[in-house]
Amino acid sequence: xxxxxxxxxxxxPIDEVWDVMTSxxxxxxxxxxxxxxxxxxxxxxxxxxxxxxxxxxxxxAGVVYCTVVAAEPPRLLHYTWKGDQASxxxxxVVYRLESTPTGTRFTWEHTGFTGIxxxxxxxxxxxxxxTMMDDGVPVVLAAHHAGExxxxxxA
Numbered sequence: 001x002x003x004x005x006x007x008x009x010x011x012x013p014i015d016e017v018w019d020v021m022t023s024x025x026x027x028x029x030x031x032x033x034x035x036x037x038x039x040x041x042x043x044x045x046x047x048x049x050x051x052x053x054x055x056x057x058x059x060x061a062g063v064v065y066c067t068v069v070a071a072e073p074p075r076l077l078h079y080t081w082k083g084d085q086a087s088x089x090x091x092x093v094v095y096r097l098e099s100t101p102t103g104t105r106f107t108w109e110h111t112g113f114t115g116i117x118x119x120x121x122x123x124x125x126x127x128x129x130x131t132m133m134d135d136g137v138p139v140v141l142a143a144h145h146a147g148e149x150x151x152x153x154x155a
Contacts, residue, residue, distance in 0.1 A: 002113035004126030008133045011103040012141050018074030018097055020141050021106065030136030037064065044071040050079075060084075066093075081110065083121075089114070108133065 010017050020026045028038035037054030048068040056062030060083065069092070070078040077095040091112035098105045108129055113122040 002119045002122040003109065003111040004122050004129070005110075006108045006126065006129045006133050007105065008137070009100060009103060009105050010138070010141055012145050014074045014097050014099045014104045016141065016145055017104040017106055020137060020144050021095055021097075022073075022077060026140055026144065030132055030140045037062070042066075042068075044068065044073055044077055046070055089118070091118075106133070106137075 020030065022042075022044050024039040024042050027042075031037060031052075031054075037052035040051045040053050042048065042050040046068050050066050050068070052064040052066060054062045054064070065082040065084075066079045068077070068079045070076060075097050079093050081091045081093050082089065091110060094107075094109045094111075096107040096109070110122065110125060110129070113119060
């Protein structure tokens with residue numbers, strides 16, 4: 001079984017990192033750096049079904065179907081990930097946040113990929129997530145910390 005894990009330290013309080021990682025308006029800002037999707041119908045509450053809407057590509061309609069399994073704000077979010085509504089292939093995404101002396105450690109773990117196709121998908125998604133965590137999240141966190149509104153305008 002394949003998986004990927006991305007760990008990043010951000011120099012911001014855990015509540016601010018949680019907000020950037022889970023508020024749909026803010027998620028839509030940092031996911032675009034990796035050409036990811038905007039959440040639709042997301043609430044950090046167990047049982048919530050939501051979709052991530054991205055740009056369709058060859059072999060993918062541009063929608064990921066998800067269900068929140070567990071949420072313990074601001075420390076844990078666990079949801080399922082299904083790249084095709086008709087597929088039986090379901091993987092798991094877990095966000096773990098922990099306070100550090102200099103801010104917050106964020107861990108993104110995506111598990112459950114099977115077979116050669118799963119191996120390839122985990123490699124691709126791992127690269128995409130690293131781009132988002134390195135290029136997108138820091139910019140959105142800095143703006144959020146500075147008190148800018150969710151649309152990038154001053155609050």
